Amino acid sequence: AQSVTQLDSHVSVSEGTPVLLRCNYSSSYSPSLFWYVQHPNKGLQLLLKYTSAATLVKGINGFEAEFKKSETSFHLTKPSAHMSDAAEYFCVVSERRTGGFKTIFGAGTRLFVKA
């Protein structure tokens, strides 16, 4: 069965330190994987997506994610956090099914950045 688990509901880092937001997934097929970011009172915005090309995916604002099939993980990282990175981040899995496809959102990880 398809599922997405974001391992941390909250992550707090200091400005200038690395960011790691963890995501594990379960999928019976070759999925597409996404990370979206939601700033307060805003809609979601795509950060990056993986679609079976390179396993290391670079996104906007210095974020990147690595697809590890053996670990069924798609963790989001950034070398140096900025205050403007404070937001909620969603890991999303999408896979093709008979008659269509199914998209599942993780529960979200809220990132706090301390000055």
Added chain:
Amino acid sequence: NAGVTQTPKFQVLKTGQSMTLQCAQDMNHEYMSWYRQDPGMGLRLIHYSVGAGITDQGEVPNGYNVSRSTTEDFPLRLLSAAPSQTSVYFCASSLRRTTNEKLFFGSGTQLSVL
């Protein structure tokens, strides 16, 4: 570019009242959808449409109706609001309905049902 426009931004309803959340996109997208966002649960799909005249149910369709008379518009109707429908609602669209297509989101509607 306007992108995906949702109205209203905020709404308070009494139990049993009806209302329509509006969603419009100006990108000529085939696929449009409605999600609700509840704390700790991510986003859950309510209804979606793959083109004008075509709609289908998502994960949590009960209590909601949709229609798609034009490519641009995809309104969500609550026929008789219940407190369990208190949530933040997002409309999203994409060019096509495929696994790897990017979703464009509206800015959301915060709905409270008393």
